[in-house]
Amino acid sequence: MHTAPTSASDYHKKLDEALHDDFLRRTLDTFAVSYRESRAAVFKEVDERGLIKKIADAKDYACQHMDELYEQFKGEAEKRGVKVHLAKDAADARRIIAQIGHENNVRRIVKSKSMTAEEIELNPELERQGFIVDETDLGEWIIQLRHEGPSHMVMPAIHLSRYQVADVFEKETGEKQDREDIQRLVKVARVQLRRKFIAADMGISGANFAVAECGAMATVTNEGNARMVTTLPRVHVAICGLDKLIPTLDQALTTLLVLPRNATAQRLTSYVSWICGAGECASATGGEKVMHIVFLDNGRTTIAKDPLFKQIFRCVRCGACANVCPVFRLVGGHKMGYIYIGAIGLILTYFFHGKDKAKILCQNCVGCESCANVCAGGIDLPMLIREIRSRLTEEEGNAPGALMSAAMKNRKIFHSLLKFASFAQKPFTGGTQFQRHLPAMFLGKHGFKALPAIADKSFRDRWPNLKPQVTNPVMRIAIFAGCAQDFVYPEQLEAFVSILKAKNVAVEFPMEQTCCGLPLEMMGQRASAKDVAKQNINAFFGGNYDAIVTLCASCASHLKYTYPHLLENDPEMAGRVRDFADRVMDFSSFVHDKLKMTKDDFTNDGEKITYHASCHLCRKLNVRDAPRDLIRDAGDYVPCDEEEVCCGFGGTYSAKFPEISAKLLEKKLDNVAKTGASRLVVDCPGCVMQLKGGAEKRHMHVKVQHISELLAEHLKK
């Protein structure tokens, strides 16, 4: 029922299938856009960031006190007639639940939705033991009839069309269905499942919360099936992970302000049912429900002790990380997780289902930070995915990554390689900025964009002639170049230097700097990533610069936010890394906020200019207004649809998943074309590489530039 890719080629084949599923693409596209808007609307009424922080703190506390909360819950629930079990792993949980069924002479079971039941693959085992199991959540019922797993944690059948649903229902009911009318198809479930609710001996539900103070559990649902499942049958078994334990009702009520808003953009779901103890049940002997709660460990108590990964227990299973993921939007949930779906799914697969299931899947994150930005518990999902890659590298090795890693650790070797490339590519560039004449056989799936050429002369080689002589400077800064600008687009930095000169800013370019290390981190090469981090910090050490400015949003976020994390256990670097990270600034913030440049500094000929907001700039550095203000200062800014959605570059991602990268680029350029702008500016050379290459390939009449080039061109003389 559930499958995980076994090899990279197997996975690419599956991705191709998904990319050619037009229905899936259309549905997920519509959903992505409408979700973004409706989510924003329902969050206007609450303090989103404040609530996320509260949930994170409460869940962190609960994670640290899991054992005590379990004991407290058990005591309170037992007082109220509930039997509480602790299952150490999936097999144990399946055994306990089946045994409850046998002890109570159960034959028919109805289930409401539970990701934990999916995690332990409960249904096949119950069926093997002779129970009749019916899912009753509409989506779960549909996929049960199709013998497949959920493709989304909240909307399990989002990958299916009404026609596919109608097919399944026709087979199940033996009656013709109205294939167009979704409202009627929904009613098929109402009619077909009522008998099953009535006939069932046992109901199995999940739980969104297990409240220790009173031994109550709660389900958060829309269809009303969970109320049937927990009310009608004489036996009720709830299965939930130990991470669902919280101390008091207050935390549950706070979480309810975010969970439905994040999951389905609802203020609250139709039903929240609080079940506190074994209550009245007319179908049970003695009129009292037989109630069991099975808590699942399955590695949770171990992860709770992991200083980094314990944060995964902040997850409230809202599915928002999938809802905003540009890769999910293209390929759907079956390609984006094993049982748990989306960014959190890539992580949970590793912990709950093992590295064999996770090793291919966890590569498929473009690192755009969209999920981190909406997570109900504020989990740093992209960072944890990179961390898993690095653990997999430690456990299993990674030959191409190790080679790259060996080269990049040594700046001189790395830079010589890049310079050699500039020479070796000559036959292919025809003197342009693109590698025009690369034989097509080398490109394959990578042929969706024109590949950039390495510059004849790197920025570092140009620097001695470029360095401006400034007397009485207003401030002193240093440039962090990053590989793309140093070796591919030195003109972007030259443009910056001319702005600095005009504003009388002294500037240094420390020569010992090297690659920021983000590509290494993305490939799971943690040790080398730390090495280059140290090299860079030491290269700038002692400079006391007013700012260390980088024109690459990805470098900026890596230097500023990942370095402190990478080196947190390195006592020698602790002080230096903080000082370094504090000084790092992105280009637009520096020019707009620190140099305070305004429209008075620029000429403006009213050219229509549009913008692509680089992932790391808008979400990681949270810089949104500065670049747009600057564009307005030097031209006529025309906003682009889905301006903040990833262009598909993602550094090494575009090489690893060219088919997905190409689709993301296609969407982005379609939106750019719609603006009618003659120029597209970006705050990151990586995005420039992707967008410029794509525009060249499509012969679009749009100039793609770094925003520094636009501003330098419009500097008032």
Place this chain on the structure above:
Amino acid sequence: MPETNQELIENFKAKAALVNATVVEKSSLAEALAYIVDVCDTKQAAQLLSDENVEKGPNGPLGCPTRATKILAAPDLDGDSFTKLESLCEGKNISCIRENLRKHLAGIDVGVSYAELGVAASATCMAKTDREDVRLAGMISEIHVILLDKTKLYPDLPSIAPQLRAHMSDGQRSYTTFITGPSRTADIERVGAIGVHGPLELHIILLEG
């Protein structure tokens, strides 16, 4: 600044509209009962989604037989009010019941129950549904009518923690339900649909305190 009761009422009504709940204001229980009987009287007879040994009418829109006599269940009305309800139903082919809802799991027409309080920010009603009959009234009815005292409105979920806790403290057993609109799904193509396993309609009667 805390919202006044009138502001809470307005907000509750606005949010209820967004979740397809019908809100009406009535100045007395008598008026509310008349409204309920009218709702039951004018609706199509409930469709029987399962077997029940009862007189049946023609098939309904889902192809299931309908009830020849409608059922209006009001398990938590007090004796006097229930008698009033019965008398309002006289001559209308409606049978009023207060208990044994399990006999009618195939589906009833209207279920009536009280909410203990309302939450304005999401148009949520909190109902004490420990008694199975009360719970079923809001589960197996085609139309669920909730009676809510309009002076018992609270701004948001965190503000009702004490009332919720009061159902669960000191070893109490309880089943409490937050209800926000009729049952719904978007599981097929993300298209919203009302009325899955629970009520097809939710009416909330705001009563004068």
